[in-house]
Amino acid sequence: MKKVVFDGNIPIIRSALLGPLVRVLEQSGLDADGLLAEFGMSRRLLSNPYEIIPFSRYAAAFQQLAQLLDEPSLGLRLGSELQLTELGPAGLVFLSSPNLRTAIRNFSRALASWQSGTICELHSEGEWATWVYRVSNHAIWPRQQDSDYTLSTMCNMIRFVLGAEWNPVEVHFEHAERPNSRAYARIFRCVVRFEQPFNGVMLRKHDLDAPLRTADVKMANMMERHAADLIEQASLASSLVDQVRDLIQRRLAHERLSLPEIASTLGVSNRTLQRYLTAEGTSVRQIVREVRMQQVASLESRDGLTNGSIAQAVGYADATVLWRAKRRWGAE
Structure with a gap:
């Protein structure tokens, strides 16, 4: 099996995170080797927990496995059963942090050592605190199982350190409501909303x-140091333009x-960043515009989202400002 070489542009995931999927596959009686090979993977490749796998393969394999097992709640179940040590540095830094705020923030940063191409942040604006999770590559769809798995995992981790009786205030999902809505109520024990601009846990x-x-x-x-080393190794080939785009994608809705x-934030001078972006034929303003256009197009393709919620998700004050921006985009 050919090893995948990360080029700084392809969202990736460490093979350790596929452990629960492989275990379920092996216990199911299905052709484990055949299914893994279908997605360009093998037991030998996955035996190294630090091996790099394209995130798109993982998401597609997760979706297909849930279908083959006829278990639409697979992601929810695996997240509620996950051992924190399977999350590598991210899980261990969560456990060892002094309080929940620090634990969630440290986890969100360290998770980038185990997977890339995802937005994962804690925000404290408004009445509730919100932990946001979103895959930044809009082409990776459907990805319901990964979203269910990740939010179920976060609630599982919080219950582990605060007690099994803890519940979130609300849980939001970007995907549409599924026939197995009772499973969401059972796992989260709170209000669960679907077709939202992002996946999130309200605390x-x-x-x-x-x-x-x-x-x-x-x-x-x-x-934290181990996670930083892994992140550095995986991002060596990432261009400064990619880093700027990633930062804008993560913070556009909030800053x-x-x-x-x-x-x-990137640790370079204003002059250096300006010179580099100019040489690449772009600018911060142009990248913000491109990111907004991509996110708006992606959000508008889903049913159930209002223009107001789409506007807020891309950093606009309201639907009117979004409408004016779209007119400018059409005229350019």
Whole structure:
């Protein structure tokens, strides 16, 4: 089996995260080797937990496995059963953090060492805190099982450190409601909304200050460093334009990004960033426009989203501002 070489543009996932899927496949009586080969994988390839797999293969395999098993709630179930150690540095840094706020933020950063091409952030604006998860590549669709799996995993992790009785305020999914809606109610034990602009878990703000009994400063520091090393190794070939685009995709809905702010975040001077983008024939303004156009097109292709919710998801104040922007795009 040919090894995949990451080029900085293809969203990837570490093979360790496929462990639960492989176990289910082996227990099902299905042709495990045949199904893995269909998606360009093998047991030998996956035996190395650090092996890199294109995220699109993983998402497609997850969807097909749920269909073959006739288990539409597969992602929900696996997320609720996952052992935190299977998440590598991200799981261990979550466990060893001093409180839930730090745990979620550290986890969100460290998760990039185990998979790329996903937006994963904690926001505290408004009445509730929200942990957001979204796959940034709009071409990877459907991806319901991955979304179900990830949000179920987050709630499972929080219950592990705060107690089995903990529940989120609400849970949001970008995909449409499924016939197995009772499974969502059973797993999350709260209001679950579908056809939303993003996948997210809403938490009470006071929960974020809860201390964790599993806190371990030395372990947290070590796992953060390990995660940073893995992220650096995987992103060596990523261009500065890609990094700017990724930053804009992650923060577009929540911040008004300027060139100085982006340069500061990426650790380069304003002049260096401006010169590089000009040489590549682009600019921060152009990349923001391209990202917005792509996200709007993707969100408008789904049923159930209002123009107001789409506007907010791409960083506009309301539907009127979005309408004016679309008129400008059409005239250019």
